[in-house]
Amino acid sequence: MENINNTILEIRDLCVAYTADKLSVSHVSTDIPRNQITAIMGPSGCGKSTLLRAINRMHELYRGIQVSGELLIDGQDLLKINAMRVRREVGMVFQRPNPFPTMSIADNVLAGYSLNGIRLEKSMRQSIVEQSLKSVGLWNEVKDSLTKRGTFLSGGQQQRLCIARALALKPKLILMDEPTSALDPIATTTIENLLVELKNEVSIIIVTHNMGQAKRISQKSLFMYLGELVEGGSTEQMFSDPADRRTKSYLSGNIG
Protein backbone atom coordinates (compact mmCIF):
# COMPACT_ATOMS: atom_id res chain seq x y z
CA MET A 1 0.00 0.00 0.00
CA GLU A 2 2.78 2.37 0.86
CA ASN A 3 4.42 1.51 -2.40
CA ILE A 4 1.32 2.55 -4.35
CA ASN A 5 1.09 5.83 -2.49
CA ASN A 6 4.65 6.66 -3.35
CA THR A 7 4.12 5.89 -6.99
CA ILE A 8 2.47 8.40 -9.28
CA LEU A 9 2.64 6.35 -12.45
CA GLU A 10 3.02 2.65 -13.09
CA ILE A 11 4.30 1.78 -16.54
CA ARG A 12 3.41 -1.79 -17.46
CA ASP A 13 4.74 -3.59 -20.52
CA LEU A 14 4.73 -0.44 -22.65
CA CYS A 15 5.56 -0.90 -26.32
CA VAL A 16 5.69 1.77 -29.01
CA ALA A 17 6.19 0.97 -32.69
CA TYR A 18 6.57 3.49 -35.52
CA THR A 19 6.63 0.67 -38.05
CA ALA A 20 5.02 -2.72 -37.65
CA ASP A 21 8.26 -4.71 -37.69
CA LYS A 22 10.26 -2.78 -35.09
CA LEU A 23 9.55 -1.77 -31.50
CA SER A 24 11.07 1.61 -30.67
CA VAL A 25 10.12 1.17 -27.04
CA SER A 26 10.12 -2.48 -26.11
CA HIS A 27 8.21 -3.93 -23.14
CA VAL A 28 9.11 -1.26 -20.60
CA SER A 29 7.81 -1.69 -17.04
CA THR A 30 8.73 0.60 -14.19
CA ASP A 31 7.28 2.83 -11.48
CA ILE A 32 7.57 6.61 -11.44
CA PRO A 33 7.86 7.89 -7.86
CA ARG A 34 5.57 10.65 -6.59
CA ASN A 35 7.08 14.08 -5.90
CA GLN A 36 10.46 13.12 -7.19
CA ILE A 37 12.41 13.73 -10.36
CA THR A 38 12.87 10.70 -12.56
CA ALA A 39 15.50 11.00 -15.27
CA ILE A 40 15.45 8.95 -18.46
CA MET A 41 18.93 8.66 -19.95
CA GLY A 42 20.36 6.95 -22.95
CA PRO A 43 22.08 7.57 -26.27
CA SER A 44 20.28 9.16 -29.25
CA GLY A 45 17.55 7.01 -30.73
CA CYS A 46 17.23 4.77 -27.69
CA GLY A 47 13.52 5.55 -27.34
CA LYS A 48 13.58 7.87 -24.36
CA SER A 49 11.55 10.65 -25.99
CA THR A 50 9.29 8.06 -27.58
CA LEU A 51 8.57 6.62 -24.15
CA LEU A 52 7.91 10.07 -22.72
CA ARG A 53 5.54 11.05 -25.52
CA ALA A 54 3.56 7.84 -25.05
CA ILE A 55 2.63 8.97 -21.53
CA ASN A 56 0.59 11.99 -22.65
CA ARG A 57 -0.55 10.25 -25.84
CA MET A 58 1.29 12.59 -28.24
CA HIS A 59 1.80 9.68 -30.61
CA GLU A 60 -1.89 9.83 -31.49
CA LEU A 61 -1.27 13.03 -33.41
CA TYR A 62 0.58 11.09 -36.07
CA ARG A 63 -0.58 8.22 -38.18
CA GLY A 64 0.50 4.64 -37.80
CA ILE A 65 2.21 4.75 -34.41
CA GLN A 66 1.20 1.77 -32.28
CA VAL A 67 1.20 2.02 -28.48
CA SER A 68 0.34 -0.89 -26.21
CA GLY A 69 0.63 -1.72 -22.52
CA GLU A 70 -0.68 0.04 -19.43
CA LEU A 71 0.01 3.44 -17.91
CA LEU A 72 -1.64 3.53 -14.49
CA ILE A 73 -2.01 6.85 -12.74
CA ASP A 74 -3.92 6.47 -9.45
CA GLY A 75 -5.10 3.12 -10.72
CA GLN A 76 -6.52 4.59 -13.93
CA ASP A 77 -5.11 3.51 -17.28
CA LEU A 78 -4.09 6.61 -19.24
CA LEU A 79 -4.33 4.69 -22.48
CA LYS A 80 -8.01 3.99 -21.90
CA ILE A 81 -9.37 7.44 -21.04
CA ASN A 82 -9.94 10.49 -23.22
CA ALA A 83 -6.63 11.87 -24.51
CA MET A 84 -7.60 15.48 -23.77
CA ARG A 85 -8.22 14.58 -20.12
CA VAL A 86 -4.87 12.79 -19.96
CA ARG A 87 -3.04 15.83 -21.26
CA ARG A 88 -4.70 18.09 -18.71
CA GLU A 89 -3.36 15.90 -15.92
CA VAL A 90 0.02 15.23 -17.50
CA GLY A 91 1.81 18.41 -18.60
CA MET A 92 4.63 18.63 -21.08
CA VAL A 93 7.64 20.88 -21.61
CA PHE A 94 9.42 20.64 -24.94
CA GLN A 95 13.02 20.73 -26.03
CA ARG A 96 12.80 24.19 -27.57
CA PRO A 97 10.93 26.88 -25.67
CA ASN A 98 7.65 27.38 -27.54
CA PRO A 99 5.48 30.06 -25.93
CA PHE A 100 2.54 30.83 -28.22
CA PRO A 101 3.82 33.68 -30.41
CA THR A 102 0.59 35.65 -30.62
CA MET A 103 -0.22 35.57 -26.90
CA SER A 104 0.94 37.84 -24.11
CA ILE A 105 2.90 36.45 -21.18
CA ALA A 106 -0.24 36.29 -19.04
CA ASP A 107 -2.26 34.66 -21.83
CA ASN A 108 0.47 32.10 -22.31
CA VAL A 109 0.21 31.10 -18.66
CA LEU A 110 -3.58 30.85 -19.01
CA ALA A 111 -3.43 29.11 -22.40
CA GLY A 112 -4.25 25.74 -20.86
CA TYR A 113 -7.54 27.13 -19.61
CA SER A 114 -8.51 28.94 -22.79
CA LEU A 115 -7.60 25.92 -24.90
CA ASN A 116 -9.84 23.80 -22.72
CA GLY A 117 -12.66 26.29 -23.03
CA ILE A 118 -12.62 27.09 -19.30
CA ARG A 119 -13.69 30.65 -18.52
CA LEU A 120 -12.18 32.20 -15.41
CA GLU A 121 -13.09 35.28 -13.43
CA LYS A 122 -10.62 38.12 -13.54
CA SER A 123 -9.40 37.68 -9.94
CA MET A 124 -8.93 33.98 -10.58
CA ARG A 125 -6.95 34.68 -13.73
CA GLN A 126 -4.70 37.11 -11.92
CA SER A 127 -4.00 34.73 -9.08
CA ILE A 128 -3.23 31.82 -11.42
CA VAL A 129 -0.85 33.98 -13.45
CA GLU A 130 0.89 35.29 -10.36
CA GLN A 131 1.12 31.93 -8.62
CA SER A 132 2.36 30.07 -11.70
CA LEU A 133 4.94 32.70 -12.57
CA LYS A 134 6.11 32.81 -8.96
CA SER A 135 6.59 29.09 -8.83
CA VAL A 136 8.97 29.28 -11.81
CA GLY A 137 10.74 32.34 -10.39
CA LEU A 138 9.65 34.54 -13.27
CA TRP A 139 7.19 36.81 -11.47
CA ASN A 140 9.68 39.48 -10.41
CA GLU A 141 11.22 39.58 -13.86
CA VAL A 142 8.00 39.98 -15.85
CA LYS A 143 5.37 41.36 -13.49
CA ASP A 144 5.47 44.77 -15.22
CA SER A 145 5.28 43.34 -18.72
CA LEU A 146 2.55 40.73 -18.45
CA THR A 147 0.83 42.09 -21.55
CA LYS A 148 3.94 41.85 -23.71
CA ARG A 149 4.34 38.91 -26.00
CA GLY A 150 6.01 35.85 -24.55
CA THR A 151 8.45 35.68 -27.42
CA PHE A 152 10.22 38.86 -26.24
CA LEU A 153 11.75 36.98 -23.31
CA SER A 154 15.17 35.35 -23.39
CA GLY A 155 15.39 31.63 -24.15
CA GLY A 156 15.71 30.62 -20.51
CA GLN A 157 12.83 32.88 -19.49
CA GLN A 158 10.70 31.49 -22.33
CA GLN A 159 11.35 27.97 -21.13
CA ARG A 160 10.34 28.93 -17.57
CA LEU A 161 7.21 30.52 -19.04
CA CYS A 162 6.47 27.19 -20.73
CA ILE A 163 6.91 25.41 -17.40
CA ALA A 164 4.54 27.94 -15.79
CA ARG A 165 2.06 27.29 -18.62
CA ALA A 166 2.14 23.58 -17.82
CA LEU A 167 1.96 24.15 -14.05
CA ALA A 168 -1.04 26.47 -14.32
CA LEU A 169 -3.33 23.53 -15.01
CA LYS A 170 -2.14 21.86 -11.79
CA PRO A 171 -1.09 18.59 -13.41
CA LYS A 172 -0.17 15.49 -11.43
CA LEU A 173 2.87 14.83 -13.56
CA ILE A 174 5.06 16.91 -15.85
CA LEU A 175 7.00 15.41 -18.74
CA MET A 176 10.11 17.25 -19.85
CA ASP A 177 11.82 16.41 -23.11
CA GLU A 178 15.42 17.68 -22.79
CA PRO A 179 14.17 21.05 -21.53
CA THR A 180 17.61 22.63 -21.24
CA SER A 181 19.33 21.35 -24.36
CA ALA A 182 18.65 24.60 -26.23
CA LEU A 183 19.74 26.83 -23.34
CA ASP A 184 23.02 28.31 -22.13
CA PRO A 185 24.66 26.99 -18.92
CA ILE A 186 23.37 29.81 -16.70
CA ALA A 187 19.77 29.36 -17.81
CA THR A 188 20.24 25.61 -17.45
CA THR A 189 21.34 25.99 -13.83
CA THR A 190 18.34 28.23 -13.09
CA ILE A 191 15.97 25.63 -14.50
CA GLU A 192 17.68 22.75 -12.71
CA ASN A 193 17.35 24.55 -9.38
CA LEU A 194 13.74 25.32 -10.21
CA LEU A 195 12.93 21.67 -10.94
CA VAL A 196 14.43 20.58 -7.61
CA GLU A 197 12.05 22.98 -5.85
CA LEU A 198 9.07 22.10 -8.02
CA LYS A 199 9.21 18.42 -7.24
CA ASN A 200 7.47 19.17 -3.95
CA GLU A 201 4.41 20.26 -5.92
CA VAL A 202 4.46 17.91 -8.85
CA SER A 203 6.12 14.70 -10.02
CA ILE A 204 8.56 15.17 -12.87
CA ILE A 205 9.94 12.91 -15.58
CA ILE A 206 12.83 14.42 -17.47
CA VAL A 207 14.49 13.04 -20.56
CA THR A 208 18.08 14.13 -20.67
CA HIS A 209 21.10 13.62 -22.80
CA ASN A 210 23.23 15.03 -20.07
CA MET A 211 24.39 12.50 -17.49
CA GLY A 212 25.58 15.26 -15.17
CA GLN A 213 22.11 16.78 -15.16
CA ALA A 214 20.50 13.45 -14.25
CA LYS A 215 23.02 13.02 -11.45
CA ARG A 216 22.49 16.54 -10.13
CA ILE A 217 18.71 16.68 -9.98
CA SER A 218 17.08 13.26 -10.18
CA GLN A 219 16.25 10.78 -7.46
CA LYS A 220 15.44 7.93 -9.78
CA SER A 221 17.14 7.15 -13.08
CA LEU A 222 16.18 4.96 -16.00
CA PHE A 223 18.74 3.93 -18.55
CA MET A 224 17.45 2.98 -21.99
CA TYR A 225 19.36 1.40 -24.81
CA LEU A 226 17.99 0.43 -28.25
CA GLY A 227 14.40 0.69 -27.06
CA GLU A 228 14.85 -1.40 -23.96
CA LEU A 229 14.81 -0.27 -20.37
CA VAL A 230 18.19 -1.64 -19.31
CA GLU A 231 18.18 -0.53 -15.74
CA GLY A 232 16.13 1.61 -13.40
CA GLY A 233 16.70 2.55 -9.81
CA SER A 234 17.88 5.22 -7.45
CA THR A 235 20.17 7.71 -9.15
CA GLU A 236 22.77 7.41 -6.44
CA GLN A 237 22.92 3.66 -6.85
CA MET A 238 23.04 3.80 -10.63
CA PHE A 239 25.88 6.27 -10.80
CA SER A 240 27.96 4.59 -8.09
CA ASP A 241 27.30 0.95 -8.88
CA PRO A 242 25.41 0.25 -12.10
CA ALA A 243 24.12 -3.31 -12.34
CA ASP A 244 24.28 -3.77 -16.11
CA ARG A 245 27.48 -3.55 -18.10
CA ARG A 246 25.75 -1.44 -20.78
CA THR A 247 24.83 1.14 -18.15
CA LYS A 248 28.37 1.03 -16.88
CA SER A 249 29.85 1.60 -20.31
CA TYR A 250 27.37 4.43 -21.04
CA LEU A 251 28.13 6.17 -17.77
CA SER A 252 31.86 5.80 -18.34
CA GLY A 253 31.49 7.28 -21.81
CA ASN A 254 32.25 4.17 -23.81
CA ILE A 255 28.92 4.07 -25.66
CA GLY A 256 26.49 6.75 -26.79
Added chain:
Amino acid sequence: MDKLKFRIFKSHLLHYSVVVLAALMAVPLVAILGKVAVEGFRNLTLEFLFQPAPTTYEAVMASAAGHAIPGGISNGLVGTLLMLLMSSAISIPVGILSGVFLAEHRSTVFAKVSSYMTDILQGTPSIILGVIVYAWIVIPMKGYSAIAGSIALCIMMLPLIVRSTEEAVKMLSSSYKEAALALGGSYFRTVWKVLLPSAFGQIFTGVLLAVSRIVGETAPLMFTALGCAIVQWDVTQPMSSVPLLIWQFFNNPTLQPLLWSASLVLLVFVLLLNVSSKIVTNKWKI
Protein backbone atom coordinates in the same frame (compact mmCIF):
# COMPACT_ATOMS: atom_id res chain seq x y z
CA MET B 1 49.00 35.70 -60.44
CA ASP B 2 47.38 36.82 -63.69
CA LYS B 3 44.91 34.02 -63.38
CA LEU B 4 43.83 35.32 -59.99
CA LYS B 5 43.38 38.87 -61.35
CA PHE B 6 41.24 37.47 -64.14
CA ARG B 7 39.08 35.64 -61.64
CA ILE B 8 38.62 38.77 -59.56
CA PHE B 9 37.70 40.65 -62.76
CA LYS B 10 35.11 38.01 -63.65
CA SER B 11 33.65 38.18 -60.18
CA HIS B 12 33.30 41.98 -60.41
CA LEU B 13 31.83 41.74 -63.87
CA LEU B 14 29.17 39.32 -62.70
CA HIS B 15 28.41 41.40 -59.65
CA TYR B 16 27.85 44.60 -61.61
CA SER B 17 25.82 42.90 -64.33
CA VAL B 18 23.48 41.57 -61.67
CA VAL B 19 23.09 45.03 -60.17
CA VAL B 20 22.44 46.62 -63.57
CA LEU B 21 19.92 43.96 -64.58
CA ALA B 22 18.11 44.30 -61.26
CA ALA B 23 17.85 48.04 -61.82
CA LEU B 24 16.56 47.46 -65.35
CA MET B 25 13.75 45.35 -63.92
CA ALA B 26 12.29 48.44 -62.30
CA VAL B 27 12.17 50.35 -65.59
CA PRO B 28 8.86 48.93 -66.93
CA LEU B 29 7.12 49.54 -63.61
CA VAL B 30 8.38 53.11 -63.35
CA ALA B 31 7.43 53.73 -66.98
CA ILE B 32 3.90 52.40 -66.48
CA LEU B 33 3.36 54.33 -63.28
CA GLY B 34 4.74 57.52 -64.85
CA LYS B 35 2.61 57.33 -67.97
CA VAL B 36 -0.62 56.51 -66.12
CA ALA B 37 0.02 59.15 -63.47
CA VAL B 38 0.82 61.93 -65.93
CA GLU B 39 -2.07 61.16 -68.31
CA GLY B 40 -4.55 60.24 -65.63
CA PHE B 41 -3.97 63.14 -63.32
CA ARG B 42 -5.14 65.65 -65.95
CA ASN B 43 -8.85 64.73 -65.70
CA LEU B 44 -8.80 63.54 -62.12
CA THR B 45 -11.01 65.56 -59.81
CA LEU B 46 -12.93 64.65 -56.71
CA GLU B 47 -16.04 64.78 -58.89
CA PHE B 48 -14.57 62.00 -61.01
CA LEU B 49 -14.97 59.58 -58.08
CA PHE B 50 -18.57 60.56 -57.28
CA GLN B 51 -20.20 60.92 -60.70
CA PRO B 52 -21.33 58.06 -62.92
CA ALA B 53 -19.85 57.66 -66.39
CA PRO B 54 -21.25 60.10 -68.98
CA THR B 55 -23.26 58.97 -71.97
CA THR B 56 -21.89 59.51 -75.44
CA TYR B 57 -24.42 62.30 -75.95
CA GLU B 58 -23.30 64.17 -72.83
CA ALA B 59 -19.68 63.79 -73.84
CA VAL B 60 -20.26 64.98 -77.38
CA MET B 61 -22.26 67.99 -76.19
CA ALA B 62 -19.63 68.94 -73.64
CA SER B 63 -16.73 68.75 -76.05
CA ALA B 64 -18.71 70.63 -78.72
CA ALA B 65 -19.23 73.40 -76.19
CA GLY B 66 -15.53 73.31 -75.38
CA HIS B 67 -16.01 72.01 -71.83
CA ALA B 68 -14.24 69.13 -70.17
CA ILE B 69 -16.09 65.85 -70.41
CA PRO B 70 -18.37 65.57 -67.34
CA GLY B 71 -18.90 62.56 -65.15
CA GLY B 72 -16.67 59.94 -63.59
CA ILE B 73 -16.55 56.35 -62.55
CA SER B 74 -18.78 56.13 -59.47
CA ASN B 75 -20.94 53.41 -61.06
CA GLY B 76 -17.79 51.35 -61.59
CA LEU B 77 -16.40 52.01 -58.11
CA VAL B 78 -19.64 50.99 -56.40
CA GLY B 79 -19.87 47.87 -58.57
CA THR B 80 -16.26 46.90 -57.94
CA LEU B 81 -16.61 47.32 -54.18
CA LEU B 82 -19.94 45.47 -53.97
CA MET B 83 -18.71 42.55 -56.06
CA LEU B 84 -15.43 42.39 -54.12
CA LEU B 85 -17.40 42.30 -50.90
CA MET B 86 -19.68 39.51 -52.07
CA SER B 87 -16.93 37.36 -53.52
CA SER B 88 -14.74 37.87 -50.44
CA ALA B 89 -17.58 36.93 -48.11
CA ILE B 90 -17.57 33.46 -49.62
CA SER B 91 -14.00 32.91 -50.75
CA ILE B 92 -12.24 34.09 -47.57
CA PRO B 93 -13.87 31.72 -45.04
CA VAL B 94 -14.03 28.79 -47.46
CA GLY B 95 -10.49 29.40 -48.65
CA ILE B 96 -9.00 29.68 -45.17
CA LEU B 97 -10.74 26.54 -43.90
CA SER B 98 -9.69 24.55 -46.96
CA GLY B 99 -6.15 25.87 -46.63
CA VAL B 100 -5.94 24.74 -43.02
CA PHE B 101 -7.31 21.36 -44.00
CA LEU B 102 -4.81 20.91 -46.82
CA ALA B 103 -1.91 21.91 -44.57
CA GLU B 104 -3.00 19.67 -41.71
CA HIS B 105 -3.75 16.58 -43.77
CA ARG B 106 -1.05 17.08 -46.37
CA SER B 107 -0.12 13.41 -46.55
CA THR B 108 -3.58 12.08 -47.38
CA VAL B 109 -4.50 11.23 -50.95
CA PHE B 110 -7.60 13.41 -50.77
CA ALA B 111 -5.55 16.46 -49.76
CA LYS B 112 -3.00 15.82 -52.49
CA VAL B 113 -5.71 15.55 -55.12
CA SER B 114 -7.55 18.67 -53.97
CA SER B 115 -4.28 20.56 -53.69
CA TYR B 116 -3.50 19.65 -57.29
CA MET B 117 -6.98 20.71 -58.37
CA THR B 118 -6.49 24.05 -56.64
CA ASP B 119 -3.40 24.55 -58.77
CA ILE B 120 -5.32 23.79 -61.92
CA LEU B 121 -8.15 26.13 -60.93
CA GLN B 122 -5.59 28.85 -60.30
CA GLY B 123 -4.22 28.33 -63.79
CA THR B 124 -7.62 28.39 -65.53
CA PRO B 125 -7.86 31.40 -67.87
CA SER B 126 -10.27 33.91 -66.37
CA ILE B 127 -12.21 34.29 -69.61
CA ILE B 128 -13.14 30.60 -69.43
CA LEU B 129 -14.42 31.08 -65.89
CA GLY B 130 -16.56 33.90 -67.29
CA VAL B 131 -18.02 31.63 -69.96
CA ILE B 132 -18.70 28.89 -67.39
CA VAL B 133 -20.45 31.25 -64.99
CA TYR B 134 -22.43 32.62 -67.91
CA ALA B 135 -23.68 29.10 -68.66
CA TRP B 136 -24.28 28.17 -65.03
CA ILE B 137 -25.71 31.36 -63.56
CA VAL B 138 -26.55 33.97 -66.16
CA ILE B 139 -28.62 31.69 -68.40
CA PRO B 140 -30.66 30.02 -65.60
CA MET B 141 -31.19 33.41 -63.91
CA LYS B 142 -32.28 34.84 -67.26
CA GLY B 143 -30.06 37.87 -67.06
CA TYR B 144 -26.70 39.40 -66.26
CA SER B 145 -26.21 40.29 -62.61
CA ALA B 146 -23.68 41.35 -60.00
CA ILE B 147 -24.26 38.01 -58.30
CA ALA B 148 -22.99 36.18 -61.37
CA GLY B 149 -20.01 38.53 -61.51
CA SER B 150 -19.22 37.91 -57.85
CA ILE B 151 -19.33 34.15 -58.35
CA ALA B 152 -16.85 34.40 -61.20
CA LEU B 153 -14.53 36.54 -59.06
CA CYS B 154 -15.02 34.22 -56.10
CA ILE B 155 -13.85 31.21 -58.13
CA MET B 156 -10.77 33.20 -59.10
CA MET B 157 -9.97 34.25 -55.52
CA LEU B 158 -10.51 30.88 -53.93
CA PRO B 159 -7.35 29.07 -55.09
CA LEU B 160 -5.20 32.10 -54.20
CA ILE B 161 -6.49 32.16 -50.63
CA VAL B 162 -6.37 28.37 -50.23
CA ARG B 163 -2.76 28.32 -51.40
CA SER B 164 -1.55 31.18 -49.21
CA THR B 165 -3.32 29.81 -46.11
CA GLU B 166 -1.91 26.37 -46.76
CA GLU B 167 1.63 27.73 -47.07
CA ALA B 168 1.21 29.89 -43.96
CA VAL B 169 0.02 27.01 -41.80
CA LYS B 170 2.66 24.65 -43.19
CA MET B 171 5.38 27.11 -42.26
CA LEU B 172 4.35 27.21 -38.61
CA SER B 173 6.49 25.07 -36.40
CA SER B 174 4.62 21.92 -35.40
CA SER B 175 5.79 22.60 -31.85
CA TYR B 176 3.04 25.21 -31.35
CA LYS B 177 0.40 22.70 -32.31
CA GLU B 178 1.96 20.04 -30.10
CA ALA B 179 2.20 22.48 -27.20
CA ALA B 180 -1.46 23.43 -27.53
CA LEU B 181 -2.62 19.84 -27.75
CA ALA B 182 -0.31 18.84 -24.88
CA LEU B 183 -2.25 21.29 -22.69
CA GLY B 184 -5.38 19.28 -23.32
CA GLY B 185 -6.72 21.60 -25.99
CA SER B 186 -9.25 20.25 -28.45
CA TYR B 187 -8.26 20.20 -32.08
CA PHE B 188 -10.78 22.91 -32.92
CA ARG B 189 -9.49 25.28 -30.22
CA THR B 190 -5.90 24.55 -31.20
CA VAL B 191 -6.65 25.64 -34.74
CA TRP B 192 -8.73 28.62 -33.66
CA LYS B 193 -6.58 29.98 -30.84
CA VAL B 194 -3.07 28.98 -31.84
CA LEU B 195 -2.67 28.02 -35.51
CA LEU B 196 -4.84 30.67 -37.16
CA PRO B 197 -3.63 33.60 -35.01
CA SER B 198 -0.01 32.58 -35.55
CA ALA B 199 -0.53 32.41 -39.29
CA PHE B 200 -2.76 35.50 -39.38
CA GLY B 201 -0.24 37.90 -40.90
CA GLN B 202 0.52 35.60 -43.79
CA ILE B 203 -3.11 34.65 -44.37
CA PHE B 204 -4.18 38.29 -44.38
CA THR B 205 -1.40 39.14 -46.80
CA GLY B 206 -2.65 36.35 -49.05
CA VAL B 207 -6.19 37.73 -48.92
CA LEU B 208 -5.02 41.24 -49.82
CA LEU B 209 -2.98 39.93 -52.73
CA ALA B 210 -5.93 37.83 -53.91
CA VAL B 211 -8.15 40.91 -53.84
CA SER B 212 -5.57 42.93 -55.73
CA ARG B 213 -5.34 40.20 -58.34
CA ILE B 214 -9.06 40.08 -59.07
CA VAL B 215 -9.87 43.76 -58.73
CA GLY B 216 -8.57 44.34 -62.24
CA GLU B 217 -10.29 41.35 -63.82
CA THR B 218 -12.35 42.32 -66.83
CA ALA B 219 -12.92 39.25 -68.95
CA PRO B 220 -15.08 37.23 -66.52
CA LEU B 221 -17.23 40.28 -65.77
CA MET B 222 -18.01 40.88 -69.44
CA PHE B 223 -19.95 37.61 -69.46
CA THR B 224 -21.57 38.01 -66.07
CA ALA B 225 -21.98 41.51 -64.63
CA LEU B 226 -22.03 43.09 -68.11
CA GLY B 227 -21.91 46.72 -66.97
CA CYS B 228 -24.41 49.43 -66.16
CA ALA B 229 -24.62 53.14 -66.94
CA ILE B 230 -25.98 54.21 -63.54
CA VAL B 231 -24.91 53.57 -59.97
CA GLN B 232 -26.51 50.21 -59.28
CA TRP B 233 -26.99 48.88 -55.74
CA ASP B 234 -29.30 45.99 -56.63
CA VAL B 235 -27.07 42.93 -56.89
CA THR B 236 -29.56 40.99 -59.00
CA GLN B 237 -29.12 43.55 -61.76
CA PRO B 238 -26.26 44.11 -64.20
CA MET B 239 -23.51 46.16 -62.60
CA SER B 240 -20.45 48.03 -63.76
CA SER B 241 -16.90 47.84 -62.46
CA VAL B 242 -13.82 49.99 -62.89
CA PRO B 243 -12.08 47.67 -65.37
CA LEU B 244 -15.33 47.32 -67.37
CA LEU B 245 -15.52 51.11 -67.56
CA ILE B 246 -11.92 51.29 -68.76
CA TRP B 247 -12.85 48.90 -71.56
CA GLN B 248 -15.92 50.97 -72.45
CA PHE B 249 -13.96 54.22 -72.42
CA PHE B 250 -11.39 52.65 -74.71
CA ASN B 251 -14.03 51.55 -77.19
CA ASN B 252 -15.80 54.90 -77.33
CA PRO B 253 -13.72 57.63 -79.00
CA THR B 254 -15.64 60.42 -77.32
CA LEU B 255 -15.01 59.01 -73.84
CA GLN B 256 -11.33 58.25 -74.32
CA PRO B 257 -10.09 61.20 -72.24
CA LEU B 258 -11.51 59.41 -69.17
CA LEU B 259 -9.53 56.26 -69.89
CA TRP B 260 -6.34 57.32 -68.15
CA SER B 261 -7.98 58.68 -65.03
CA ALA B 262 -9.95 55.48 -64.53
CA SER B 263 -6.75 53.49 -65.04
CA LEU B 264 -4.96 55.66 -62.50
CA VAL B 265 -7.67 55.04 -59.87
CA LEU B 266 -7.50 51.29 -60.44
CA LEU B 267 -3.72 51.26 -60.36
CA VAL B 268 -3.55 53.27 -57.14
CA PHE B 269 -6.06 50.91 -55.54
CA VAL B 270 -3.98 47.86 -56.48
CA LEU B 271 -0.77 49.54 -55.32
CA LEU B 272 -2.36 50.39 -51.98
CA LEU B 273 -3.40 46.77 -51.51
CA ASN B 274 0.13 45.62 -52.32
CA VAL B 275 1.75 48.11 -49.97
CA SER B 276 -0.63 47.22 -47.14
CA SER B 277 0.10 43.54 -47.65
CA LYS B 278 3.80 44.33 -47.12
CA ILE B 279 2.99 46.29 -43.98
CA VAL B 280 0.80 43.49 -42.64
CA THR B 281 3.52 40.91 -43.30
CA ASN B 282 6.06 42.93 -41.36
CA LYS B 283 3.78 43.88 -38.53
CA TRP B 284 2.43 40.40 -37.81
CA LYS B 285 5.72 38.63 -38.27
CA ILE B 286 6.20 36.04 -35.52
